[in-house]
Amino acid sequence: MKKILFLIVSSLLIVNCGSTTSISKTTVITDVTATKYAKTITTSDLKTHLYTIASDEFEGRNTGEAGHKKAANYIKNFYIKTKIATPFKGDNYFQIIPTEYLKPNLKPSENVLAFIKGSEKPEEIIVISAHLDHLGVENGEIFNGADDNGSGTVTILKIAEAFQKAKEAGNGPKRSILFLHVTGEEKGLLGSKYYVKNPVFPLENTIANLNIDMIGRIDDAHEKNPNYIYLIGSDKLSTELHNISEKINTKFTNINLDYTYNDDDDPNQFYYRSDHYNFAKNNIPIIFYFNGTHQDYHEPSDTPDKIDYELLQKRAQLIFYTTWELANRAERIKVDK
Numbered sequence: 001m002k003k004i005l006f007l008i009v010s011s012l013l014i015v016n017c018g019s020t021t022s023i024s025k026t027t028v029i030t031d032v033t034a035t036k037y038a039k040t041i042t043t044s045d046l047k048t049h050l051y052t053i054a055s056d057e058f059e060g061r062n063t064g065e066a067g068h069k070k071a072a073n074y075i076k077n078f079y080i081k082t083k084i085a086t087p088f089k090g091d092n093y094f095q096i097i098p099t100e101y102l103k104p105n106l107k108p109s110e111n112v113l114a115f116i117k118g119s120e121k122p123e124e125i126i127v128i129s130a131h132l133d134h135l136g137v138e139n140g141e142i143f144n145g146a147d148d149n150g151s152g153t154v155t156i157l158k159i160a161e162a163f164q165k166a167k168e169a170g171n172g173p174k175r176s177i178l179f180l181h182v183t184g185e186e187k188g189l190l191g192s193k194y195y196v197k198n199p200v201f202p203l204e205n206t207i208a209n210l211n212i213d214m215i216g217r218i219d220d221a222h223e224k225n226p227n228y229i230y231l232i233g234s235d236k237l238s239t240e241l242h243n244i245s246e247k248i249n250t251k252f253t254n255i256n257l258d259y260t261y262n263d264d265d266d267p268n269q270f271y272y273r274s275d276h277y278n279f280a281k282n283n284i285p286i287i288f289y290f291n292g293t294h295q296d297y298h299e300p301s302d303t304p305d306k307i308d309y310e311l312l313q314k315r316a317q318l319i320f321y322t323t324w325e326l327a328n329r330a331e332r333i334k335v336d337k
Contacts, residue, residue, distance in 0.1 A: 062136025064107030131185030151216030219292030
């Protein structure tokens with residue numbers, strides 16, 4: 001895809017000692033207030049959650065099986081404990097998916113949803129997603145899926161908690177944020193497919209999807225420079241989203257944003273292989289955060305002791321800052337492609 005860079009400029013008069021200034025709509029407004037809450041995303045908390053989610057007790061979190069349901073309940077109980085609301089009634093955090101919407105050999109399963117309502121534009125929704133399922137148990141071996149996708153799952157928990165702390169202190173987001181833990185990704189993006197066909201909030205009000213799938217490891221290409229993350233899809237539908245993402249990273253995290261897999265001709269075609277794609281198909285701008293595959297990908301050896309927790313923290317903070325920016329800008333980002 002040809003990249004077309006252009007700047008959407010709005011004229012904003014700022015009266016200050018008689019001077020005027022023109023401010024771009026892609027100017028980053030996020031400031032030190034966000035940093036206070038980004039710092040609550042700690043390596044110790046990420047590690048604690050991941051050692052639980054990716055433990056043998058959860059039996060590889062296979063879609064519809066007992067281990068998956070344990071993980072879903074763990075996530076639900078976290079949200080209840082931290083007083084993060086459900087988009088449903090009461091203490092129900094589950095979007096139940098019957099077998100007929102999955103596959104004949106799968107038991108009913110559930111997406112897990114939590115919600116922070118925006119203070120000024122509550123009808124506009126940012127969806128942060130990650131799949132909580134993995135491969136289960138095969139031939140007596142547990143596929144713990146610490147990176148895939150325990151890393152995305154625990155990142156959402158900590159980002160949600162950071163936003164909740166901000167809200168409780170009077171710094172809640174202007175737009176609403178939906179934290180979406182989907183099932184059945186390993187079976188064919190089934191949980192996200194179900195969500196977009198049965199959205200809790202109208203898709204036309206969903207301004208962006210930030211999808212997290214494997215952000216806790218380092219691939220072979222970056223062994224000598226591990227301060228990186230692959231970004232996929234940021235420029236596919238919205239030039240503005242891509243530019244904001246770049247500027248947020250430069251201002252706050254300074255991670256090497258690698259767009260290798262964003263190439264339309266890349267043979268891996270990762271753009272089509274995780275849950276963001278079901279949002280992109282509905283013309284919703286997305287960013288897919290990904291560390292690339294490694295020797296433990298889809299192996300029983302994908303265990304929590306191999307996660308780089310400091311790098312996981314930094315990547316999680318990048319996603320938090322980007323979400324903060326999207327949630328608090330004056331205007332929603334534009335779809336221009």
